[in-house]
Amino acid sequence: MSRTTPATLALTSAGIPFTLVTYDYDAEAARIGLQAAEEIGVPASIVLKTLMVEVDGKPACVVVPSDQEVNMKKVAAAFSGKSAHMMKPADAERLTGYKVGGISPFGQRRQVPTAVEEMATLEEEVYLNGGQRGLQVRIRPDDLIRALGATAADLVR
Template identity: 65%
Template sequence: MSKTTPATLALTKAGIAFELFPYDYDPDAPRVGLQAAQALGKASEQVFKTLMTLADGKPACVIVPSDCEVSMKKLAAALGAKSAQMMKPADAERLTGYKVGGVSPFGQRKSVPTVMDETAILFDQVLINGGQRGLLLGVAPDEAVRAAGASLADLTA
């Protein structure tokens, strides 16, 4: 596994400190984020998943705790849209340059509006995908928001 990804390069370029958390990725896990939290011995609410969505048909990135579901209604409101839905996996891979299961909000091919669940600020460090399956990055929440160009909002159902 490479420890250098577009995500780690983007954080390094932005001068943002991060910690690498490699783990054994299980492609058959029903919920990859929960499997990652368990593999690392971390609380599931501290491990955040990155999802690609469409808000009024336009791409957006959403970062939420791995043990939660996104409220599409709250996401749409946070983005000033009327509706939101999940993006098709193939479209997410093409847009971000990452494989599903390894999508990071950092270092994506194209910058899109990004929203992070407000519970991130409850932690000194949150774990977010590092740009490949089996690699999470530990980042201070305020730095993650800055690096992703994200806003904070209540996003969970």
């Protein structure tokens, strides 16, 4: 497994401190984020999943705890939109340059507006996909927000 991805390069070039954590990715897992949390031995609430969405037809990225379900009405509101829905996997892969199961909010081909679940910002550290399946980035939430130019918002049910 390569430890250098567009995500790690973006974080390094931005001067954002992070640590890499690898785990055995299970493509058959029902919920990838929960499987990642179990493999690395941390609570699922601090392993964040990256979801690509469309808000009023425009792409956006949301980052939420892997043990939570996103609320599309709240997602739309976070981006001052009227409606939101999940992006089709093929469109998410094309837009980000990552494979589903390995989509990171960092180093995407095209940076889009990003919102992070506000409860995640209260944690000391969080884990996010590092740009490939089986690779997680451990980072402080304030560094996550700063690196992405993201906003914190209420995004879950």
